[in-house]
Amino acid sequence: VRTSAALADDELALLRAAQRALDLDAAQALQLTERHAHDFPAGLFAQEREVLALEALLKLARTGEAQARATAFVRMYPESAHAHRVRALVERR
Numbered sequence: 001v002r003t004s005a006a007l008a009d010d011e012l013a014l015l016r017a018a019q020r021a022l023d024l025d026a027a028q029a030l031q032l033t034e035r036h037a038h039d040f041p042a043g044l045f046a047q048e049r050e051v052l053a054l055e056a057l058l059k060l061a062r063t064g065e066a067q068a069r070a071t072a073f074v075r076m077y078p079e080s081a082h083a084h085r086v087r088a089l090v091e092r093r
Contacts, residue, residue, distance in 0.1 A: 011040045018052050026059035047073075047082050054089055066090055 002010075018032035033053040036043065043049070050073050057066035070090040074083050 007040075008044055011036065011043045011045055014039070015045050015048055015052065018049075018056075022052065022055055022059070026056040030056035030060065047077055047080055051082050051086060051089075054086060058089060063090075 014032060014036045018029045018036065021029040021032060030053060033049050033056065036045075036049045040046070040049075050069065054066050054069055054073070057063075057069065067090055070086045073080075073086050077083060080086075
């Protein structure tokens with residue numbers, strides 16, 4: 001049985017890989033965020049995953065999807081420290 005600390009480490013490692021991939025291969029970064037959503041649907045870093053996914057979608061010029069995801073993020077996490085950044089990411093496009 002994996003400890004919660006070990007699961008958090010696995011979760012964070014996956015998001016770090018997505019972050020590293022973001023500048024080199026946005027499609028891969030998006031795939032990694034999708035894997036994170038599958039493996040850790042209610043993970044500790046769900047908000048960070050969504051921000052990374054938004055950045056990847058914007059880099060891939062998938063602005064409609066990014067806008068929809070940003071709207072869902074702000075609706076789901078209106079008080080999030082990331083909400084301002086999410087709005088800014090989408091508004092600057």
